[in-house]
Amino acid sequence: MTLIKDRHTLQTFNGVKVALFIIPALIVLGIFWVLPLIMGFIFSLFHWNFGQNPVWVGWHEYQLVMSSSLFWQSLVNTILFALGVVGVGTALAIMLALILYQEIAGKGLFRTLLFIPYVMPLVASSTIWLWIYQPGVGLLDRMLQLVGLPGSTSWVQNTTWALPAIILFTIWYSLGFTTLLFLAGLTTVSPELGEAALIDGASPWMRFRRITWPLLSPTTLFVIIVNTIGVFQSFTQIFELTRGGPLGATTTLTYLVYEDAFQYFHFGTSLATGVLLFIVVAGITALQFLVSRRAINYGD
Amino acid sequence: MRTLSQTVKYGILIVVVGLTIFPIWWIFSTSLETLQSAFQFPAGLIPHGDWQNYLAAWKLAPWLRFFGNSMLISITTVLLALFTSTLAAFAFTFLAWRGREWVFAGVLGTMMVPFEAILVPDYLIIRQFDWINTYTAQIIPFAASGFAIFFLRQFMRSLPVEIRDAANIDGASDWGYLWRIVVPNIRAALATVGIYLFLLSWNAFLWPLVVTTTANREPIQVGLANFVQTANGTDWTVVAAAAGFVTLPVLVLYFVAQKQITDAIARTGLKG
Numbered sequence: 119m120t121l122i123k124d125r126h127t128l129q130t131f132n133g134v135k136v137a138l139f140i141i142p143a144l145i146v147l148g149i150f151w152v153l154p155l156i157m158g159f160i161f162s163l164f165h166w167n168f169g170q171n172p173v174w175v176g177w178h179e180y181q182l183v184m185s186s187s188l189f190w191q192s193l194v195n196t197i198l199f200a201l202g203v204v205g206v207g208t209a210l211a212i213m214l215a216l217i218l219y220q221e222i223a224g225k226g227l228f229r230t231l232l233f234i235p236y237v238m239p240l241v242a243s244s245t246i247w248l249w250i251y252q253p254g255v256g257l258l259d260r261m262l263q264l265v266g267l268p269g270s271t272s273w274v275q276n277t278t279w280a281l282p283a284i285i286l287f288t289i290w291y292s293l294g295f296t297t298l299l300f301l302a303g304l305t306t307v308s309p310e311l312g313e314a315a316l317i318d319g320a321s322p323w324m325r326f327r328r329i330t331w332p333l334l335s336p337t338t339l340f341v342i343i344v345n346t347i348g349v350f351q352s353f354t355q356i357f358e359l360t361r362g363g364p365l366g367a368t369t370t371l372t373y374l375v376y377e378d379a380f381q382y383f384h385f386g387t388s389l390a391t392g393v394l395l396f397i398v399v400a401g402i403t404a405l406q407f408l409v410s411r412r413a414i415n416y417g418d
Numbered sequence: 419m420r421t422l423s424q425t426v427k428y429g430i431l432i433v434v435v436g437l438t439i440f441p442i443w444w445i446f447s448t449s450l451e452t453l454q455s456a457f458q459f460p461a462g463l464i465p466h467g468d469w470q471n472y473l474a475a476w477k478l479a480p481w482l483r484f485f486g487n488s489m490l491i492s493i494t495t496v497l498l499a500l501f502t503s504t505l506a507a508f509a510f511t512f513l514a515w516r517g518r519e520w521v522f523a524g525v526l527g528t529m530m531v532p533f534e535a536i537l538v539p540d541y542l543i544i545r546q547f548d549w550i551n552t553y554t555a556q557i558i559p560f561a562a563s564g565f566a567i568f569f570l571r572q573f574m575r576s577l578p579v580e581i582r583d584a585a586n587i588d589g590a591s592d593w594g595y596l597w598r599i600v601v602p603n604i605r606a607a608l609a610t611v612g613i614y615l616f617l618l619s620w621n622a623f624l625w626p627l628v629v630t631t632t633a634n635r636e637p638i639q640v641g642l643a644n645f646v647q648t649a650n651g652t653d654w655t656v657v658a659a660a661a662g663f664v665t666l667p668v669l670v671l672y673f674v675a676q677k678q679i680t681d682a683i684a685r686t687g688l689k690g
Contacts, residue, residue: 135592139509140521142502146562151528154539161539214434217427228431230676231439237672237679238442239621241639242661245646246445249654257444293438298684322423351532354623358643372534379538380628388538396535403530 155396162389179386180394189391192369195281199370200349202285204342207296210289211341215300216330229301233294240291244358247287248274251359274360277367284368287355292348296341303337304330343406350399371395442665449658471659475645478656480633481663484641491556491626491637492619496612498557503566504608508596510567511574512582522571528564534624541628555629556637560619566611569685573607574600613675614682620668638664 162179164172183189214232218225235243250257251273262269273283307330315325353372356362362369362377369377375395378388449471475481509515510522533540540559549555577600585595601608623639630636636644642664646657672679 133515136509136513136515139505139513143506143525143562143567144521146502146558146560147525147528147564149543150540150559151531151536151564152524154536154543155531157539157542158536161542210434213430217431220427222424222427228435230673231435233676233680234442234669234672235438236683237617237668238665239623239639239642239668241623241642241646242445242665243441245642245657245661246441248646249448249658250441250444257441290438290441293434295683298680302684347532351534353534357623357627358646372532375534375537376624376628379541385538385542392535392538396532399532399535400530407526407530 158389158393158396162386162393164386166386166389175386179390183387183390183394186387188366188369189374191366192371192374195366195368196350196370196372198281199285199288199352200346202282203288203292203349204345206285207289207292207345208338208341210293211296211300212334212338214293214297215304216326218297219301219304229294229297232297235291235293236295238291240354241358243291244287244355247283247290247355248359251283275364277364280360280364280367284355284359287359288349288352291355292345296345299341299344300334300337303334303340306337307333340406343402347399347402347406350395350402371398445658445661445665448655449662471653471655472663474653475656475659475663479641479645479660481638481641481660483634484636484638487553487635488620488637488639491553492616494553495557495560495619496615498561499563499566499615500608500612502562503570503611504596504601506562506567507570507574508592508600510571512595512600513592525564525567529568537624537628540625544629550629551631551635552629553635556622556626556635559625560615563611563615566615569611569682570604570607573604577603609675610678610682613671613678617668617671617679 161172163174163176165175165178166172218229253259253272253275254270256273258273259269259271271279273279311329311333315329320328350370351372352370353376356368356370356373357376360368362373371391372395375388375392378384378391450469506525510518510525544550544555544559547555549558581599581603582595585599620637621639622637623643626637626640627643630640633641633644642660645660
């Protein structure tokens with residue numbers, strides 16, 4: 119690998135030329151991705167409301183964040199959100215991937231249809247679901263009425279059901295994506311092993327449990343991490359379906375960052391929450407790099 | 419036994435895939451209903467072929483402007499990002515310079531930053547530049563992409579070394595080598611990244627929501643969100659029609675470029 123890379127490389131060094139090639143990208147990434155990160159850390163040490171001059175307060179904004187019950191509520195919401203989406207979504211996606219990986223008629227069509235929600239604009243799909251969740255007349259309640267249940271729940275305006283409603287939407291929207299990742303993972307599982315086990319008389323469940331599942335575990339870990347990050351970054355469906363409500367029941371860390379800064383103009387606490395969000399997500403992403411490096415080594 | 423398990427598999431597929439596309443079917447069928455018939459269940463599930471809602475929705479907001487804004491923003495973003503990222507990927511692959519691996523690690527590092535965490539500082543920068551409510555604010559922060567650089571570099575590294583050697587012998591400059599040899603050979607990768615970045619830009623919501631203030635700079639997603647907010651609870655069939663024509667271009671793109679889209683998304687696993 120090193121040999122090939124070195125042979126690719128021109129052995130002349132010209133600083134000006136290199137600069138011309140990399141500077142456009144580095145300016146953009148520097149000003150809009152690296153600088154804001156540094157600013158976030160520094161500015162979060164100031165007390166700063168919209169239209170006022172910043173005042174140095176040290177860790178005070180962090181103390182404010184930590185002592186706010188809404189922060190802890192949104193942390194819990196984010197974790198429950200992640201557990202719900204990752205738990206149910208992963209199980210469903212493995213099942214679908216195992217079926218779609220086999221030679222069955224129409225699998226191309228099924229894969230195509232399954233993936234549509236993921237490419238749709240989230241604003242449009244959330245709008246559909248806002249109607250599905252309408253009390254009494256929405257699709258969900260109509261279907262419940264059809265099987266004889268009461269069916270008049272205001273799903274997204276109810277502190278008990280709002281978060282599950284967001285979770286259900288997010289599973290619906292990401293299922294095609296998760297299945298796609300598992301289908302890609304299944305291509306790395308050697309079919310000979312399954313055939314050998316079949317000759318040995320292993321049942322389908324045993325073959326899954328003893329062969330496919332262990333060999334799929336790097337993919338599973340990757341899927342869990344990627345979807346967890348996705349949940350941590352979710353904003354649109356919360357904005358469209360619940361606006362973080364009712365009573366903060368669906369406020370996540372990302373939504374809190376937005377709400378604090380752009381609804382209440384508390385820039386200081388919003389910046390501090392943003393820094394905490396960065397630390398959590400960067401930690402999970404670092405884990406992903408470790409996992410995917412293993413996967414990439416296989417691929418090479 | 420075999421047919422039984424086939425039946426079970428098809429059963430699962432049809433139920434899950436049916437539930438997946440049912441809401442989308444529903445929005446299109448609702449958009450073709452009158453308000454009265456839309457609330458009849460399950461009769462309301464079969465569309466009437468009534469295009470009134472599309473006309474009504476179309477007249478209620480400056481959709482053409484929203485479409486135009488989104489097109490302008492997405493296409494400019496993609497072209498700029500492909501240009502800057504191709505140049506950078508070239509320097510990371512073919513040029514030797516001190517600190518190259520470190521800078522590349524830094525570029526990879528930007529992929530770890532969730533945009534939501536730097537939302538407020540970025541907003542403050544944009545405000546400092548006096549870019550609030552401009553196209554520039556919606557384009558320039560995404561005019562380079564760590565993912566695109568990483569992805570294109572992978573493809574450039576896989577080009578046969580013989581091509582490089584031949585170009586060296588012919589005395590081609592780096593610039594000529596890039597445009598005459600490298601770019602034509604990584605067209606597939608450029609298309610994949612381009613389509614991916616286009617979808618990302620077209621579907622973007624949080625950032626345009628905070629940096630735009632008037633309809634003449636809002637992209638289609640913000641336009642639709644505002645429209646839903648104002649029409650909420652009044653006429654769902656009209657809202658459904660609006661959601662329908664916001665979705666349609668993306669669906670067309672998906673059916674045309676399905677392979678590239680799924681390929682790019684499977685490789686990144688990241689979507690804001």
